[in-house]
Amino acid sequence: MSARGPRSTWFWFLAGPALLGFACFNLAPMAYSLWLSLCRYEVVSPPRFIGFGNYAYLFVHDPSFWPSVRVTLAFTLTQLPLSIVASLGFALALNQPIRGRGFLRSLFFLPSILPQAVFAVVFVYLFQADGGVLNGILGCLGIRGQAWTTNPAWALPVLVTASMWGFGYPLVVFLGGLQNVPRELYEAAHMDGAGPWERFRHVTLPLISPVIFFNLVMGTIGALKVFDLAYVFSVTQGKPPGGPARATLFYGLNLYEQAFGYFHMGLASAMAWLLFAVVLVITAVNFRLGRRWVHYGD
Amino acid sequence: MFSRPREPLLWMAVALLSAAGFWWAGRSRNPAPLPGKTIVTWYQLITPLQDLHREEAAAFEKAHPNIEVRIVWATGTEYNTKLKTLAAAHQLPDLFFAGDVWLSYLRPLMRDLTPLVRRDAAAMGLDDFYPAIRAAMQLDGRTYIMPDTMNLSLLYYNRRLFSEAGLSEPTDGWTWDDVVRAGRVLTRPGTPGRPGVWGCSRVEGWWGEWLIYVRQAGGAVFTADGRRCALDSPQAVAGLGFYLDKSARYGISAPPGFEPANGFVNQRTAMVVGGHVSFWLSYSATPGLDWDVQVLPSGPAGRPGGELAIAGYSISATCPHPEAAWELAKFVTRPEAIAAIVARGGVSVRRSVAEAAMRDLRRGSGPGNLAAVYRQFDYGEPIPHNPYFLEMMYNLIQPEVDRMLLGELTPAETGRRAAAAVNAFMANFDPEGS
Missing domain, CATH: 3.40.190.10 (Periplasmic binding protein-like II)
Structure with a gap:
């Protein structure tokens, strides 16, 4: 028996159950949803093949599809840079030899262990127009508050703010990256006359670029999939998901509503595959562009 | 390492183990019915009337010793998702909570109750239901819901x-x-x-x-x-x-x-x-x-004019024992059951119960002007029957x-x-x- 044979047997023996589970509970449902995306299926009656009808409807007729794309893109393009800059900034500060550093690191990470839904609930109460904390403070200052959570102009910025409290994960990743930057490089740069900004620009940033890239890719995927934050935000206010005036209708929320609110399983499957394709393309673009600015130390 | 003769045995073991896992995960957790008993599953939304529903199920079992009622509860947010998931899995309950707002959408899952209603009209007091309620029970002239509660704009x-x-x-x-x-x-x-x-x-x-x-x-x-x-x-x-x-x-x-x-x-x-x-x-x-x-x-x-909406019970189209489910539907919508709902602060869908409630000057809850409530019935307007009504209203x-x-x-x-x-x-x- 060749050396490969027994190893292969062991591989299949050990990985087989997991692969079987993956095939049954991931691959098979994915294949089925691909099929459903080509069907009209509303649960109460059998699926009916309609070709690319769902995709055509989404692109051309569905009044909620493009608004949900716009909301998701707006969120991604604001929340992601803010989150990366904020977490990198705090990571740099918490990487300094300051007293209570361990405590502060735990403190900043603490909100990240809470689900996003909790932030949504808390922020609704902080920002609600009548009786909310923010408007109460503004009122004390003689400033008339806004309907932060129910005005389309403000609802999304409130959600961006709420989501920012989850920056503990990228912060920890950045901290890990910063601690791997060799001290001697800073010393060498210092001896060459580099100031703090030059050291950050020419030593820190290139050496933590893989970590920035990682946070960027994961953050993009996470932002494109936002669901719980927006769902709880609406439900806490006793409003249908996505309001007011579709201002918080994220793509993931719209997908959920199509699937489990209106039971357009075919349409929702088409949306899921479109999201999958978009995430795939954006990640590929990220990797392609990453070659220009990510340094792996080789 | 395994020798060749052992490999097939190994694969069989993996296959058996997997099959056992699927069987265990998929097997029914419900105990089998006792000999001679019919089980009626009742899928019910959790409301403040939950205790009353339990009491009704117990009273029904007492009155019908050959039928066992198994209530499956669901919260408001998961109700429809769970119902349609059960429908997709061909495991619809026998009796399920439904409202006229969902009637046109859920109709493929519902049994047409018209023959049963016609047969038992006198015994169940069909005329006792307000005309507006009777209209809301129907779609295209066929009855699909037996109502027990309602909402009325006031x-x-x-x-x-x-x-x-x-x-x-x-x-x-x-x-x-x-x-x-x-x-x-x-x-x-x-x-x-x-x-x-x-x-x-x-x-x-x-x-x-x-x-x-x-x-x-x-x-x-x-x-x-x-x-x-x-x-x-x-x-x-x-x-x-x-x-x-x-x-x-x-x-x-x-x-x-x-x-x-x-x-x-x-x-x-x-x-x-x-x-x-x-x-x-x-x-x-x-x-x-x-x-x-x-x-x-x-x-x-x-x-x-204002909205008039009913909620009640439908029998699933695939129910294997519709007569038993129908008995339960009639039982939970009989005048005594409606009176119990009214006593807990609800509005009566039956005229006799409403009139009794208006005569009862000792009633502690609800509005004082009950007469106005039942006058509003005359102006009640049902929700348009369109399977996409909710989606069009919310989403468009x-x-x-x-x-x-x-x-x-x-x-x-x-x-x-x-x-x-x-x-x-x-x-x-x-x-x-x-």
């Missing part, structure tokens, strides 16, 4: 706030002008230590209130044949206009987004147009809240209404945009006009 008002403002209480025959007149007197700004009061609440985010005005102005969501959206009609636009004007023009309702939370319970809104009868219990349990109801005010069309129309409230659209533009969105939806997604 004018709710705070008697103390009316008295303090020196106003006489609303009467049957009020119009929109009366609401505005009273609302202006009742509205007062907040001062330090004394929160402000709005004359009239406004329901935002769903159709509960604005649809009342649209209908009272003589408009409708759909044309009579149900094939097109009619929100761009002058009448519907007038109704939307009044909904907007309550804050924008008359100042009797809070600006959009500033509606006080639980304003009626907290006595910060003096009137509610529409409301929901399920709030009666909490209203009655709130210390210091002196409230009552009146028939809705009339709009330009001269009718105090409501965003335009939201924008109107925010001043981005006029009522006419709102009606036009909403109608265009719905008509495009129906043309593309529901070309058969189901």
Whole structure:
């Protein structure tokens, strides 16, 4: 028996159950949803093949599809840079030899262990127009508050703010990256006359670029999939998901509503595959562009 | 390492183990029925009447020793998802909670109860159900739901706030002008230590209130044949206009987004147009809240019309023992069961129970003016029967209404945009006009 044979047997023996589970509970449902995306299926009656009808409807007729794309893109393009800059900034500060550093690191990470839904609930109460904390403070200052959570102009910025409290994960990743930057490089740069900004620009940033890239890719995927934050935000206010005036209708929320609110399983499957394709393309673009600015130390 | 003869055994072991896992995960957890007993599964929404449903199931089993009732509970948020998941898995319960708002959508899952209702009409007291309720039980002349609870739009008002403002209480025959007149007197700004009061609440985010005005102005969501959206009609636009004007023009309702939370319970809104009868219990349990109801005010069309919606029970189309399920449906909608619901603060769907409740001067909960409640039945208007009604209202129309409230659209533009969105939806997604 060749050396490969027994190893292969062991591989299949050990990985087989997991692969079987993956095939049954991931691959098979994915294949089925691909099929459903080509069907009209509303649960109460059998699926009916309609070709690319769902995709055509989404692109051309569905009044909620493009608004949900716009909301998701707006969120991604604001929340992601803010989150990366904020977490990198705090990571740099918490990487300094300051007293209570361990405590502060735990403190900043603490909100990240809470689900996003909790932030949504808390922020609704902080920002609600009548009786909310923010408007109460503004009122004390003689400033008339806004309907932060129910005005389309403000609802999304409130959600961006709420989501920012989850920056503990990228912060920890950045901290890990910063601690791997060799001290001697800073010393060498210092001896060459580099100031703090030059050291950050020419030593820190290139050496933590893989970590920035990682946070960027994961953050993009996470932002494109936002669901719980927006769902709880609406439900806490006793409003249908996505309001007011579709201002918080994220793509993931719209997908959920199509699937489990209106039971357009075919349409929702088409949306899921479109999201999958978009995430795939954006990640590929990220990797392609990453070659220009990510340094792996080789 | 394994020798070759052992490999097939190994694979068989893996396959057996997997099969055992699937069998274990998929097997029914419910105990088998006792010999000679029929099991009726009852899928029920969790409501404040949960204890009553349990008692009813126990009483039914006592009266029908050959039938065992198994209730499957679901919360409001998961109810429909779970029901349709069960439908997709061909595991529909025998009896399930349903409302007329879902009737046209869920009809493929429902058994046509018409033959059973006709057969047992006298015994079950079919005529005892109000005509408006009987109409709501049906779709295209066929009966699909046996009702036990209902909601009816009414004018709710705070008697103390009316008295303090020196106003006489609303009467049957009020119009929109009366609401505005009273609302202006009742509205007062907040001062330090004394929160402000709005004359009239406004329901935002769903159709509960604005649809009342649209209908009272003589408009409708759909044309009579149900094939097109009619929100761009002058009448519907007038109704939307009044909904907007309550804050924008008359100042009797809070600006959009500033509606006080639980304003009626907290006595910060003096009137509610529409409301929901399920709030009666909490209203009655709130210390210091002196409230009552009146028939809705009339709009330009001269009718105090408002929504009338029922909830009750349907038998699934695939139920293997419909007679047993039908017995249970009749049992939980018999006069005694409805009386128990009324005693807990509900509205009766049966005339006999309603009349008894109005005669009962000792009743502790609910509004004082029960007569107005049952008078409003005459003006109750069911929700349009369209399988996509909820989706069209929430997903297509409501965003335009939201924008109107925010001043981005006029009522006419709102009606036009909403109608265009719905008509495009129906043309593309529901070309058969189901």
